[in-house]
Amino acid sequence: MRIDVVFGGAALTPSEVQGRVVAVIDVLRASTSIAAALANGARAVIPLESPDDAVTRAKTLERSDVLLAGERKMLPIPGFDLGNSPREFTREVVEGKTVLITTTNGTPAIANTQGARDVVIASYVNYTAVLAMLRAALRGGADITVVCAGRDKQFALEDAGCAGRYVSNVVKRLAGIELNDAAQACSLIDRKYGDQIVRLFEASEHGRALRDAGFGEDLTACAAVDSYPVIPLYQDRQITKLGPDRER
Amino acid sequence: MRIDVVFGGAALTPSEVQGRVVAVIDVLRASTSIAAALANGARAVIPLESPDDAVTRAKTLERSDVLLAGERKMLPIPGFDLGNSPREFTREVVEGKTVLITTTNGTPAIANTQGARDVVIASYVNYTAVLAMLRAALRGGADITVVCAGRDKQFALEDAGCAGRYVSNVVKRLAGIELNDAAQACSLIDRKYGDQIVRLFEASEHGRALRDAGFGEDLTACAAVDSYPVIPLYQDRQITKLGPDRER
Numbered sequence: 001m002r003i004d005v006v007f008g009g010a011a012l013t014p015s016e017v018q019g020r021v022v023a024v025i026d027v028l029r030a031s032t033s034i035a036a037a038l039a040n041g042a043r044a045v046i047p048l049e050s051p052d053d054a055v056t057r058a059k060t061l062e063r064s065d066v067l068l069a070g071e072r073k074m075l076p077i078p079g080f081d082l083g084n085s086p087r088e089f090t091r092e093v094v095e096g097k098t099v100l101i102t103t104t105n106g107t108p109a110i111a112n113t114q115g116a117r118d119v120v121i122a123s124y125v126n127y128t129a130v131l132a133m134l135r136a137a138l139r140g141g142a143d144i145t146v147v148c149a150g151r152d153k154q155f156a157l158e159d160a161g162c163a164g165r166y167v168s169n170v171v172k173r174l175a176g177i178e179l180n181d182a183a184q185a186c187s188l189i190d191r192k193y194g195d196q197i198v199r200l201f202e203a204s205e206h207g208r209a210l211r212d213a214g215f216g217e218d219l220t221a222c223a224a225v226d227s228y229p230v231i232p233l234y235q236d237r238q239i240t241k242l243g244p245d246r247e248r
Numbered sequence: 249m250r251i252d253v254v255f256g257g258a259a260l261t262p263s264e265v266q267g268r269v270v271a272v273i274d275v276l277r278a279s280t281s282i283a284a285a286l287a288n289g290a291r292a293v294i295p296l297e298s299p300d301d302a303v304t305r306a307k308t309l310e311r312s313d314v315l316l317a318g319e320r321k322m323l324p325i326p327g328f329d330l331g332n333s334p335r336e337f338t339r340e341v342v343e344g345k346t347v348l349i350t351t352t353n354g355t356p357a358i359a360n361t362q363g364a365r366d367v368v369i370a371s372y373v374n375y376t377a378v379l380a381m382l383r384a385a386l387r388g389g390a391d392i393t394v395v396c397a398g399r400d401k402q403f404a405l406e407d408a409g410c411a412g413r414y415v416s417n418v419v420k421r422l423a424g425i426e427l428n429d430a431a432q433a434c435s436l437i438d439r440k441y442g443d444q445i446v447r448l449f450e451a452s453e454h455g456r457a458l459r460d461a462g463f464g465e466d467l468t469a470c471a472a473v474d475s476y477p478v479i480p481l482y483q484d485r486q487i488t489k490l491g492p493d494r495e496r
Contacts, residue, residue: 006402007403008259011256011259011401011402154254154259154428154429154430155403155429155430156429157429157430157432157433158429160429160433180402180453181402181403181404181405181406181408181452181453181454182402184451185405185408185436185437188433188437189436203432204429205428206429
């Protein structure tokens with residue numbers, strides 16, 4: 001069994017996902033917002049490539065059932081209901097709704113996972129839940145690929161640090177798990193920052209850019225380990241929560 | 249001023265090299281072999297994309313002046329004079345010759361640096377010489393990009409570790425130098441392995457593959473800090489040694 005980390009969702013090749021359990025991380029902020037939405041009762045989150053795709057898709061659904069969400073250059077998209085701040089995805093706003101989301105890096109990374117056995121959206125806010133799933137998959141003989149969405153196809157420190165926390169703990173007390181070079185590097189980043197996740201974010205270019213753009217509180221929200229303990233699974237082009245839904 | 253590390257030469261964008269001082273690292277083994285060749289008296293090293301390109305180019309030159317070198321899947325190319333092992337580039341073999349070299353990851357990374365102010369080929373074997381040049385460039389106001397060639401467009405631990413050694417030391421006692429996320433991650437890798445460079449290589453996938461393919465001694469050669477203290481500059485599509493040439 002092995003755990004491979006891939007930097008940049010755009011760089012994903014079919015052999016890196018085929019038959020594997022894939023975790024997609026865009027911790028600032030798409031994967032955090034998706035976990036928040038599902039934890040707060042959204043029926044589903046549908047990732048879409050562009051704002052136009054989201055608007056087109058919304059027209060096929062009952063308008064009152066749908067929320068349009070996402071960002072371009074960190075900012076909310078004009079005419080959309082929500083931006084990409086996890087703090088916006090409250091129960092009052094999202095409960096019972098289908099969220100159509102489009103973000104710069106997160107949604108393309110999710111779209112590139114075709115052929116995977118399972119795709120889960122991972123972050124700090126749903127850390128333990130997703131870790132448990134990945135560990136079970138690994139013990140069941142699956143190979144794992146952790147995709148760091150990154151930023152504009154570049155390496156992003158915050159995604160790598162989050163991936164490192166998964167890598168380090170998923171292999172604990174398991175022998176003979178192979179790590180690729182990127183997975184080893186991620187472990188070192190996690191070891192450096194540990195629980196000082198806001199410090200990790202503030203060291204990262206994207207974290208600093210978010211703070212400079214007025215989203216400093218999002219860093220705290222995205223660093224709150226296990227605050228939204230859901231397992232968001234991507235299947236049939238939509239993300240839903242694993243497990244019983246209180247609504248049904 | 250800033251130092252950016254880029255993982256994967258294929259991912260280089262013009263804005264990452266334009267007007268900058270660029271260091272290209274493919275430490276296992278192309279950049280080490282290039283330093284060895286120039287240190288041992290090769291007139292020039294010409295990086296070429298494919299074996300066919302190398303053969304075609306050789307025909308335009310006096311055959312006795314030329315050596316064909318390189319690898320595909322780590323192994324020497326049939327009909328070529330040399331593989332990609334730095335231990336082959338001895339003074340007896342390369343002195344006075346022009347070396348045409350084609351390698352899987354190193355030569356494409358070098359080719360992608362068009363528009364840079366200066367391009368230098370960096371490794372452990374010419375570490376202090378290249379560090380001195382980069383530091384001088386930085387103090388003179390230049391921005392620096394360190395390109396980790398990587399392996400098959402993937403992140404490679406050994407190139408990142410070598411890049412980290414440059415990053416950590418080039419900024420020493422200089423204030424206000426910005427590092428991108430990848431540069432910070434590389435520093436952590438360098439901090440983890442320090443002078444245990446063979447251990448770094450043995451932790452890397454490419455290092456293990458080389459050892460398994462019978463090139464274990466190359467790891468030791470590539471880890472020998474300052475054993476070939478040259479500054480290899482890429483200009484007009486060829487790499488020559490900065491400074492006086494004993495031959496002329």
